[in-house]
Amino acid sequence: MSKIGLIISREYLTRVKKKTFILMSFLGPLLIVGFILLTSYLSQDKKGKYEILVVDESHLFDSILRNSNKYHLQWAPNEKDYNEVQEIFKKDDELDLLLYLPINLIKTNSMTAKCLYKEIPSTGVQKHLSSIINEAIELYRVNFNNIDISTYKSIKTKINLDVVDIENKENRNIQRKAFVGIALAFFIYGFIFLYSVQVMRGVIEEKTNRIVEVIISSVSSFELMMAKIIGVGLVGITQFIIWAIVTIIISITIFPLLIIDKYDPSLQMNSDKLVNNSFKIDPNNETIQFIINEVQWSYLIVFFILFFLGGYLLYSGLMAAIGAAVDEEADTQQFLIPLTIPMVFAILMASKVIDDPSSSLAFWLSEIPFTSPIIMIVRIAMGIGDSSVEIWEIILSLFLLTITFIGTTWLSGRIYRKGILSYGKKASYSDLFKWLKN
């Protein structure tokens, strides 16, 4: 094996064999899958029936508030006041929610109804409650103002806005895709930061261990730096690939167990069963549907790796230079801040880019190499060739990223070779410039 190969394999193997790496390889995907399942699970209603105790101070709601099997309303005794009813609610295990409709609710537009719970109801339940209250108030006012109910219904409208790209009518769900983009942006940010910091730590370790001089008497300092960057980068890619594979395996094995087959005849016969399957997820759940069917995982993964590599190579070279310039990790702060600012800025700007992925802000941030890995992945996630990003923009961005990392690596190499041999002195920016020139 060549010496560079030898160094790469040492850098790679020592990290991959670490317990934390192995642990993270399996915990990461579990967290991802767990997170997806949790959001899907939380967004669906898991309880079959709600017993709701209603305190209606105006006594106007009893005839107009819509009652149903699922959301079963019981009226609190009139003679009890709100506080007494709360006590009843607390003691009665059958009751799930207490709905408090204050006296002026029906007459004003700004009063608030209250819902007290023992276990927090899902957003679906909350939506249902507020919609039946609104419905009841509307009904009351329609009657009160002697408006014909059919007239009112014809006036009242509820439309959905379907946002469709003229060039590509299939291209919907842009905003939802943006969430995938944001998630990937966070991943890429995390990966770049995590692994380039590992390069920096590795450099500091070799410097403080004082082994570096022995190594660079066998290979050049630039070769050592590059071998370290490549070795750690491979660790990052390995981690990512393991995550992807483990996530797929977990998804294939666990998702079917958790998702109800809506065409299962036994379910259709008895719709209650669907409701009672409290730990299962409705296959119509939008999050699951979207993640499985609509995200273009194949090209997203390819671009994720490309932009991770580009961003990583860009930042890790600079991090190596920082590691070489200091004697201990505590001294890195002053140099790290200027490096993290563009990345944090990119993450902050990601939401603006989602609002308008073809804006000039989005264009520039996805072309400037210090922010492009993060912003470009957001734009790509929102669709290539759609209203988001053109293929030439991606190619240009990758090209600029490549040119820049070659440049920064060269600069870093100059700082690195001086830095690693200068002990006991806290380097300042002017030292770095001196090393660059010399």
Next chain:
Amino acid sequence: MSSKNIIEIEGLHKSYTDHKALDNINLSIGESKIFGLLGPNGAGKTTLIRIINQILEPDHGVVKFAGELLSRKHIHSIGYLPEERGLYKKMKVGEQVLYLAQLKGLSKKQAKQKLRYWFEKLGAENWWNKKVEDLSKGMAQKIQFITTVLHEPKVLILDEPLSGLDPVNSLLIKNEILELKKNNTSIILSTHDMNSVEEICEEVAIINHSKKILHGSINEIKKNYEESLWTILYSGNQINFTNAVWGGWELMNHININENINKAEIKLLNDFTINKFIKGIVDHVEILEINKKIPSINDVFIKATTDE
């Protein structure tokens, strides 16, 4: 000086932004010799060593290795134990020495064979699976020594190889150095430990303020720095001793050993000889012992670097 030189340095210059580290250094290091590279802190020794190791590039000048211009191919022929040295703390000793040996061009198999020999020789057989952080300083130093010599380099550059070692281990390493020399290894020893220099070096060079100020065999150098200094042990009165001979000498030091026995250190001036001096005093005191004082390398070092 040896007829054959393993390293020849001609007109070497190296400057950093704020100071000159080496100024026109010319040096030749004989094959199979132990060469002492001496000089005060910051004189430029480490820079010179790093240039020979190709860690740094000179601004001007030439370094030749066995007659050829120094190039990357010579890396395997050099073993370097830097002053600032260390090992990966979390790595196991065995993994680490194999790694460093492979970096010096040995195959894994070769490295294992040679390591077995050296580990036995230096009593490190049971350390293979230990983590470096669990080794004592002296143990780590032995491991570093092994990794430096394992690939049987033609030239060994040792920067303070004995610092931090106890007297037993220090002797052990000194003997290893002498044995390596016997087996035709040329050794450059950079150290402030003048006793070791005196014990094992044949040639020395002193660098001071980035310039070479002295170069030659130990004996030659000592001779050049020899002043006509004599120590005389005598029995008798000090006044009688000092008044016996008028002119031509100087009393450098006088110690009264017991009531009648004294030790004088004298320096003879110009052409005045020791014979003339003895003739003068022989009737006044009883001479017990006369010795010529030969300067130690320590004396030479101090004189050479402070006379500058």
